[in-house]
Amino acid sequence: MRADIELMPQDVPDRKGEGKVFVVIDVLRATTTIIEALSNGCTDVIPVVTVDEAFDLAKRLPREETLIGGERGGLKVKGFDLGNSPSEYTRDVVCGKRVVLTTTNGTKALRSVAGCENVLVAGFTNAHAVVQRCLAMNANPVMVPAGGKGKFSLEDVVCGGMMMDLLKRGGVALTDAARASCILYKAFAHDLLEMARNSEHGGKLIQLGLEEDLAFCVQTDISSSVPSFREGSVRLG
Amino acid sequence: MRADIELMPQDVPDRKGEGKVFVVIDVLRATTTIIEALSNGCTDVIPVVTVDEAFDLAKRLPREETLIGGERGGLKVKGFDLGNSPSEYTRDVVCGKRVVLTTTNGTKALRSVAGCENVLVAGFTNAHAVVQRCLAMNANPVMVPAGGKGKFSLEDVVCGGMMMDLLKRGGVALTDAARASCILYKAFAHDLLEMARNSEHGGKLIQLGLEEDLAFCVQTDISSSVPSFREGSVRLG
Numbered sequence: 001m002r003a004d005i006e007l008m009p010q011d012v013p014d015r016k017g018e019g020k021v022f023v024v025i026d027v028l029r030a031t032t033t034i035i036e037a038l039s040n041g042c043t044d045v046i047p048v049v050t051v052d053e054a055f056d057l058a059k060r061l062p063r064e065e066t067l068i069g070g071e072r073g074g075l076k077v078k079g080f081d082l083g084n085s086p087s088e089y090t091r092d093v094v095c096g097k098r099v100v101l102t103t104t105n106g107t108k109a110l111r112s113v114a115g116c117e118n119v120l121v122a123g124f125t126n127a128h129a130v131v132q133r134c135l136a137m138n139a140n141p142v143m144v145p146a147g148g149k150g151k152f153s154l155e156d157v158v159c160g161g162m163m164m165d166l167l168k169r170g171g172v173a174l175t176d177a178a179r180a181s182c183i184l185y186k187a188f189a190h191d192l193l194e195m196a197r198n199s200e201h202g203g204k205l206i207q208l209g210l211e212e213d214l215a216f217c218v219q220t221d222i223s224s225s226v227p228s229f230r231e232g233s234v235r236l237g
Numbered sequence: 238m239r240a241d242i243e244l245m246p247q248d249v250p251d252r253k254g255e256g257k258v259f260v261v262i263d264v265l266r267a268t269t270t271i272i273e274a275l276s277n278g279c280t281d282v283i284p285v286v287t288v289d290e291a292f293d294l295a296k297r298l299p300r301e302e303t304l305i306g307g308e309r310g311g312l313k314v315k316g317f318d319l320g321n322s323p324s325e326y327t328r329d330v331v332c333g334k335r336v337v338l339t340t341t342n343g344t345k346a347l348r349s350v351a352g353c354e355n356v357l358v359a360g361f362t363n364a365h366a367v368v369q370r371c372l373a374m375n376a377n378p379v380m381v382p383a384g385g386k387g388k389f390s391l392e393d394v395v396c397g398g399m400m401m402d403l404l405k406r407g408g409v410a411l412t413d414a415a416r417a418s419c420i421l422y423k424a425f426a427h428d429l430l431e432m433a434r435n436s437e438h439g440g441k442l443i444q445l446g447l448e449e450d451l452a453f454c455v456q457t458d459i460s461s462s463v464p465s466f467r468e469g470s471v472r473l474g
Contacts, residue, residue: 007244007389008414152244152414176437177245177389180421187420200413 002140003167004175005160009109009147017116021139023130023163024113024229025122026146027155028201029084030106032123032217033069036086038236039225041095045234047107051077054102061098070102074208077102085213086125105153109146110229121227121234123217124159124192129224131166141167143181154184154199155217158192161185162220192218239377240404241412242397246346246384254353258376260367260400261350261466262359263383264392265438266321267343269360269454270306273323275473276462278332282471284344288314291339298335307339311445314339322450323362342390346383347466358464358471360454361396361429366461368403378404380418391421391436392454395429398422399457429455 025031034045043065048054051072058068069082069089076083082093084103101107113119118139122130134141143163145156161181168174174182188195196202196214205213227234262268271282280302285291288309295305306319306326313320319330321340338344350356355376359367371378380400382393398418405411411419425432433439433451442450464471 008247010245011248152412152417154413154417157417175389176391180389180391180394183424184417184420187424 002173002175003143003164003178004140005143005157005164005177005181006145007157007177007180008152009150012112015113015116017113017118019139020116020142021118021120021134021137022113022116022142022144023120023122023134024109024144024146025156025159026103026106026109027123027159027217028196028205029086029213029217030101030103030146031121032125033084033086033089034101034121034227034234035123035126035223035225037089037094037099038227038234039223040089040091042089043096043098045099045101046232047110047234048100048102049108049111051102054100055079058100065097067094067097067099069099070107072104074205074210085210086216087212105146105148109144110234113144113229114232119229121229122159122163124162124220125217126221126223126225127159127163128166128221129226131163131170133226134167135170141172148201153201155196155201157181158185158188158195162189192220239410239412240380240401240415241377242380242394242401242414242418243382244394244414244418245389246387249349252350252353254350254355256376257353257379258355258357258371258374259350259353259379259381260357260359260371261346261381261383262393262396263340263343263346264360264396264454265433265442266323266450266454267338267340267383268358269362270321270323270326271338271358271464271471272360272363272460272462274326274331274336275464275471276460277326277328279326280333280335280472282336282338283469284347284471285337285339286345286348288339291337292316295337302334304331304334304336306336307344309341311442311447322447323453324449342383342385346381347471350381351466351469356466358466359396359400361399361457362454363458363460363462364396364400365403365458366463368400368407370463371404372407372409378409385438390438392433392438394418395422395425395432399426429457
């Protein structure tokens with residue numbers, strides 16, 4: 001096994017996934033939100049790219065079983081049930097419900113690997129569980145940090161680096177990019193919240209009054225859920 | 238001023254360069270070779286993408302003033318005057334000559350910024366000089382590591398990180414990607430040769446019997462030359 005990470009978002013048409021497991025990471029906040037929703041009994045999350053797609057899809061689903069969530073510019077979209085703060089996705093709100101989700105970066109990253117057989121969803125909150133799953137699969141892990149509008153995102157790469165560190169301890173070889181992410185993780189491991197606060201994306205969320213989300217999103221291993229993305233929806237198992 | 242680095246090769250059609258200075262880095266070995274050639278009196282280096290282009294262009298130039306150099310699979314191409322080892326480009330060989338150069342990654346990276354006004358060529362060998370030039374220009378530096386066949390290249394990003402460290406000391410703000418490269422540089426600064434030896438690209442060069450090139454390419458600041466790429470050719474000044 002050999003693990004790799006895409007340090008910047010890659011535009012790969014018709015991505016091939018043979019022998020690989022893709023691990024999509026959008027710490028702030030889409031994948032953390034998906035993990036939290038599914039951990040709290042949400043049946044499945046359907047990631048869509050545009051706001052219009054979200055409304056169109058929700059119309060075709062049973063209203064009482066469906067929630068629309070996500071953000072534009074970091075804020076809840078008018079007419080949506082939920083924003084993109086993981087703390088909104090409590091058991092009371094999401095248990096037994098399906099969520100149609102659209103966010104600026106995370107849902108795009110998921111759609112970019114939609115054609116691949118093995119796609120997992122990760123954040124700090126379920127990092128160990130995702131690594132255990134990867135080690136149990138006979139496939140080469142490829143971390144896919146969502147990035148920010150096509151650019152590098154520090155918090156996603158640091159999260160990927162945390163998983164690389166664990167994979168390495170599990171006997172997995174690392175590419176140079178994976179080794180680099182591991183070094184970045186170790187540089188920030190002593191204070192992940194400070195790392196998130198000082199990141200470009202974290203700074204924007206603080207300006208929007210969403211600082212509490214940062215503290216939620218850097219919690220390590222509060223969930224053993226491993227969401228996988230297949231046939232257009234994200235579910236546990 | 239704010240400095241950025243592209244941690245993986247980006248496919249940007251018609252790249253806009255307004256207000257920016259692009260710094261192309263291919264430590265192993267194209268940009269190190271270009272710096273060495275120009276430092277030793279070569280008049281200009283013309284980077285071309287394919288071997289056929291190299292032969293075609295050389296045919297149209299005066300034979301006695303023109304050298305063809307470069308590599309495929311790391312090795313000198315049959316019919317070329319020179320390979321891609323910087324130590325081949327001595328004063329005896331290149332002084333007063335023009336070099337038509339084609340390499341697997343470095344010349345492609347140069348062509349990707351060919352339409353931009355400000356493009357500099359950097360390696361460890363001229364890092365301080367390039368940073369001084371950047372500080373003197375009123376433009377935002379964007380480091381462009383050449384990568385390896387579209388993938389991350391550790392040695393180029395570490396070299397970019399070294400320049401970021403110097404730019405930061407010069408009062409330049411850094412993006413998250415630039416900060417990350419700086420951390421990577423600091424992790425390897427104590428032994429750049431070991432970093433190069435253990436890198437994916439370095440390992441391939443060692444297998445080809447080109448280990449001496451690694452020691453050459455990680456020498457820091459042996460040149461004050463700052464090559465710039467404009468109108469299809471790389472020259473000093």
